[in-house]
Amino acid sequence: MSFVSRLLRRSFSAATATATATATAGRRPGSVSADLYRENDLKRLVQKFKTACDNERFRTKSGIYKATVRKLASAKRFKWVEEILEHQKQYNDISSEGFTARLIYLYGSSGMFENAQKVFDEMPERNCKQTVLSFNALLGAYVNSKKCEMVDELFKSLPEKLGVEPDLVSYNTLVKAFCDMKSYDSATMLLDEMEKKGINPDAITFNTLLYAYYWNGKFEEGEKIWTRMLSKNVVPDIRSYNAKLEGLAVKKKTNEAIELIEEMRSKTIEPDTFSFNSVFKCYVNDGNLEKLKQWYDDMEKSGVVVNRGTFGILVPFLLEKGDLEFALKLCKEIFSKRYLVNEELLQGVVDSLVKESRIEEAEELVSLGKTNKYRRYKLKLPAQE
Template identity: 50%
Template sequence: MSSVLRRLRGVFAKPPPRTRTRIDHLSGRHDLEEVVAKFKKLSRSTHFRRNNVPYEKTVRRLAYHQQFALIEDLLEHQKQYVARSSDKFAARLIGLYGKAGMFEHARKLFDEMPSLTRRPSLVHLNALLAACVESKKFDDVDEIFRLLPEKLSLEIDVCTYNTVIKGYCVMGDLDSALSLLDEMENKGIKPNLISWNTLLEASYGNGRLSEGEKIWDLMVSKNVTPTVRSYNPRLRGVLLQNRVTDAVKLLDEMRDKGIEADTHSYNAFIVGCCRNGDLDEAKNWYWRLMESKCNADRVTVSALVPLLCEKGDYELAHRLCIEAMDQKLLRGTDTLQSVVDFLVRESKVELATEIVEHGKAKKTPYDLKLPQAA
């Protein structure tokens, strides 16, 4: 594979920058300090503070640019509203610190709750555990889970267990995650579909197909009805072993049970075909995805475009790039610029030019440049 194709695959494997928020729209021409200043003014409104979306998207944007001091500035400013808001507001702030990878700040806020005239509740504890997992501070998971509930006289629930299960799964400790199922039942807490789906994702997603099948059988024996979110990791696990026929049978099984395949279901086949370099089958599943009225997403584009370029299907690669911009699947320019560069190298200047011009015409322009042909 040529160096440019290796680079193309590499950039498409990167997670995309986060989608722009309303705050971005309001202050798109200002620097990030101005974004925070405007956010503070908007947060004076009770109605604004009730909306989680601008909080999450703004913090994610700042985290993407590694502006952690600004995240602290923004969230510390919000503490003044904790006393007059519901428990969910403080839990949101704790969670946002976690999503930014700032667990120490999340723990500090949790410990400060009494001074903010808000007694720590189970909602806050669950948010702290989630922040711990999000920040990958796995050494702290057991301490919080085992010690804090008793210390604070809090009765943990299925949400608490699900967060710890996720933490163990992310650590790769599936055995510890599974052991919590018995513990939950001993305490009269019934594992829910989220519990089972998390375990299925951890097993099938890591190529542990036999363990995944055992978990699946156990789930069914507990009279838990699987959904498409249960089947999708199973599809990915089967396709990781190139068992396409078995995967198609699973798709048929879903249909027979009235479970409609979604974008992730079709992506499992598309990714599997692309991994094997089978463009014809990858395109076949792509067209099936489109016919099912599901929407292509970042995974679809990231899997297909490098193989399309490698196999010389420039027209469809061009089309997917245009659609990715229209649907805001890719905000950053690295992936698109790599396609433009590749098309120019292959003397497909007209297609490359159309991508560049289309990017310039967007409301939030893509800074793409047309290189000189080799």
């Protein structure tokens, strides 16, 4: 779930479920949603979705809206995103701010900020109130569309025009925008502004700043934010710790990273995939293959699921260290569990196997790549010397 999605969900999820009337004749909205989740033909998906929207109860289901828009946007079918969202304007729900805020958010999540702005601008003519709810949705749309400079402009001009007071969600979105623009000082200064207005920064506020500083090698600045967070009695969560772990990995502070993992566990915060990935980076920096493999075993025993980033860290290091057995094991795991990784990662293993005259195993990987259901990898056997 994206930053803005998490931020806005609590702001307007309740508002989107305005009038939940009895379903119109036909299939239940739940079964229709299940059908839409499974539909892979995008043209049929659009038609089915528009038909389903005639059901008033279906229109309260924000999850299927997000999933459908995400699927279309991922395929770069932005005209179809526009088609299904403009279709919503025929319903009476469009006079509900929560429903409209959802459309603004969905356009923004697709990078269609101009459409999001248009929906917002049309609200008065539909007798739809513009409160901090839709204001926040618009800010989020610009952040998701990578138009962060507009967030600062809107933040300065719109509240007075609309007669609204920015709230915690508003400020958190502005903090995110400044961090994305690498205007870290401006983002940090907002903490003082928030407190002057009686708005207490929360875990989202501090985590956004922690990621901005730690992930960009600004460890000392990150530590100041960490200290300030504790002074405000905001308890670090898994995201806070993961940000700091990444900062330690960037600074090649392996011992401190391991100590931080122990601190997490002492506070019953179990390391997740991102935590382990940072530890792996530490051991890659140290060139310590043995410790890396021990932590991978620990990860498996903990039931933590690997992700694409895990393979991107481990496989090149294993090849560098000549541990083809483990690299091959990971490749087979990629195929068996249907992970999607960069083709170059797998090709590197194929090349190394051929170099070591392990032709049959290399051919097996090439075959697995060609027959993979979710992505066809065009792996090739290199010419043998």
